[in-house]
Amino acid sequence: MNLKELYQEIILEHGKNPRNLRKTDNFTRDAKGNNPLCGDNVHIYLKLNDNNKVEDISFEGNGCAISMASASIMTDLVRGKEEKEVKEIVTDFLDMIKEKDELSTELLNEDEKTKLMCLSGVKQYPMRVKCATLSWHTLTSAMNNSQEITSTED
Amino acid sequence: MNIDQIKKEFPIFDNKVQNNDLVYLDSANSSQKPRIVIDRIYDFYSKEFSNVGRSVHYLAVAATNLYEQTRNSVQKYINASDKNEIVFTKGATEAINLVANTFGQKYLDEGDEVLITELEHHSNYVPWHFLRKSKKINIEFAEVNEQGEVTLEEIKKKITDRTKIICVTHLSNVTGAILPIKEIVSFAHSKGIPVLVDGCQGAPHLKLDMQDLDCDFYAISGHKMYGPTGIGVLYAKKKWLEDLPPYQGGGGMIREVKKKGISYGELPNKYEAGTMATAQVIAFNESIKFLEKIGIENIEKHEKELLDYAVDLLGKNNSVNIIGNPKNKGGVISFTIEGIHPHDIATILDEDGVAIRAGHHCCQILHEKLGLPATARASFGVYNTKDDIDQLNKSINNCKKIFNLK
């Protein structure tokens, strides 16, 4: 196991200064997620425009460095993407965390992929995987405008 | 008391964890097990196994005697006045559920109040919440003060004409506060109110004397007392066990079963329905012997020394913020580090073999009050040493380094 892989500079930096940590004005969809065992929680706000593109995305919540960094990076990457594209990126990320070695989506450039891959360190820490995935599952709920609170414990 | 010698009695410390010596600071969650307890389970299953209290063959009689010997040991250990005041359960959670269920059935009605505290573990809140739903009772909370303790005065303030039972922890599993149980009980009794004590954290660390404490119910968890999982104890005054209805129904707890009616067995069988955790109960006797051999007074003294050492050392570590500062405190230190989430602390400490817990420790009410979603917690057992605490401090410094904190 390697702590340096888990706590890479990018993660620490995003964890400390999360991007998009606010509440979008006039959001059109939102969803809450929590991680009952450790108390992490996140609330995602989405604003889609008439073409179903993400005009703005933001989040509120608190949690460990991994979960904050994950939400921060995620919100940066999906802005400007279409609904369908967002779903593809989410699926690709979750597949990578679960089993695949790499990201395969062509919707992200190499730079963006490198950023996301920084989160792959959690694979060696099974108890921490849910920290990295919470905001992503919650984003899916927000896209579906689900009123149910997403929980990583089910 | 020779800690090196005592530590050798715990096989878990023979092995490395991720190439490190194990620094186990999670005993408030569950303690490690000495060899005699582990061996007892193996021996019982290999040479002596039978179900208890039913058949008349040799093994059944011998197993029944062993099972009852644990009851005698527990009675003696906590100085209960009668062996039938000892009921075996699957843990403290079940012990509290047993009381909430049976006492609730018989004595609680709409508008009645159960007084608990903000320090309570979920297992001393949720069972009462069920009654809030089913019987429309109210739950009142005695508040925790700045020091992380609940005082007698606060309890007195919250008692009303409708208070039917008071349920308090003996020793907080978050702040370590030891509550003035004897005084609370004495005051409650002067108002005719019974008291249930969640003794999960009390029993492994404090000298217990039920006749002196005079509480009505005391819940104990075996796995925190160097004993097996799956076993707990409900101590209850005999008058209650005779008075309250049975909890679970099934084999072993009945006297006579007819199509038209059923009569229940005598104590302690009345509350031990079905096949119990026989091997674990029998092995639990070895845990009691282990504690008796070292002497609970010696354990208290040792853990107090560790606590003072740790509070001093971590107190000097300028990023560490210790939660609560109770006058009377057991071997539990919950803390936060500005700028590092407790889960990140726990993961980084784990890499050095330092096992702590991070989260709300099943005390969400308290954490909400503290305004913290989570804390990190180091808790001590008989096998811990000052070296463990030095290592804890060193690993905390490593966390700070990784997170670029001063």
Ligand SMILES: Cc1ncc(COP(=O)(O)O)c(C=O)c1O
């Ligand atoms: C204060 C307190 N009460 C109750 C419990 C639950 O005990 P058990 O695991 O025996 O059900 C615990 C243990 O987690 C505890 O620390």
